[in-house]
Amino acid sequence: MLKEKLKNHNIILASGSPRRQQFFKDLDLDFEIRLKEVEEIYPTHLKSYEITDFLAELKANAFANELLENDILITSDTIVWHNNLALGKPKDYKEAFEMLTLLSDSSHDVFTSFCIKTTKQTTVFNDVTKVTFNKLSPDSIRYYLENYKPYDKAGSYGIQDWIGLVGVEKIEGSYTNVMGLPTSKFFAFLVDFTS
Numbered sequence: 001m002l003k004e005k006l007k008n009h010n011i012i013l014a015s016g017s018p019r020r021q022q023f024f025k026d027l028d029l030d031f032e033i034r035l036k037e038v039e040e041i042y043p044t045h046l047k048s049y050e051i052t053d054f055l056a057e058l059k060a061n062a063f064a065n066e067l068l069e070n071d072i073l074i075t076s077d078t079i080v081w082h083n084n085l086a087l088g089k090p091k092d093y094k095e096a097f098e099m100l101t102l103l104s105d106s107s108h109d110v111f112t113s114f115c116i117k118t119t120k121q122t123t124v125f126n127d128v129t130k131v132t133f134n135k136l137s138p139d140s141i142r143y144y145l146e147n148y149k150p151y152d153k154a155g156s157y158g159i160q161d162w163i164g165l166v167g168v169e170k171i172e173g174s175y176t177n178v179m180g181l182p183t184s185k186f187f188a189f190l191v192d193f194t195s
Helices: 018-026 049-061 093-103 138-148 162-167 175-179 183-194
Strands: 010-013 071-082 085-087 107-117 122-133 168-172
Touching (some): 010 018, 018 175, 049 071, 071 093, 107 175, 162 168
Parallel strands (some): 010 071
Antiparallel strands (some): 071 085, 071 107, 107 122, 122 168
C-alpha cells in the first residue's frame, strides 16, 4: 500500500535497532539504513517525552545538510520513565540488574518519539505505553540478564523477550511502542504525508 505511494521518495531509517528495522520490513517499506554516531545528551530539565522528542530530533539534525528533495529521514528514541527518572540503556550487568529491580512489582511509562525530516519540514511525534511488572525474583532477573543480555534496550528489557512473557502483568497502550516504534501512529503519519 505505502510502497506504491512512496515510490518517488527515498526512506532513510537512521537507527541501528534490529526491532525498528524489522518493523519497517513488516510494514512493507522500501528503505535504506544510514547511521551516524550522535552523543545522546539532553538538558537535565527535560522530563518524560520531552527527552525522547529532543533526542529523536537531535539524531535527525545530524543529517540536515545531507538530505535530498525526495528523502524522508526517520529517527527515533525510547526511554523507560519510572518515578521521575529516565532509564536508558544500561552500561553493564550491575546497572541492568538495578534497573530491573526498580521496575519489579511496579508500573512505568515507556516513551518513544520519532522524528520525520525532509528538506522542507521536521515533525516529531511521541507515544506512551504504561507497563506493569509483577514481582521479579533476583533469580529470574539474573537468568534473564545472563541469557538475553538486554544491554541495547531502554530499561534493560525487551517486552518481546522471556522477561515480557513471565514478568509483564499488563500493558496499557501500544505494544510496538515498548519495542521502539508506535507502528500504527507511524503508519498513519506516512499515509497522511503521501495524501
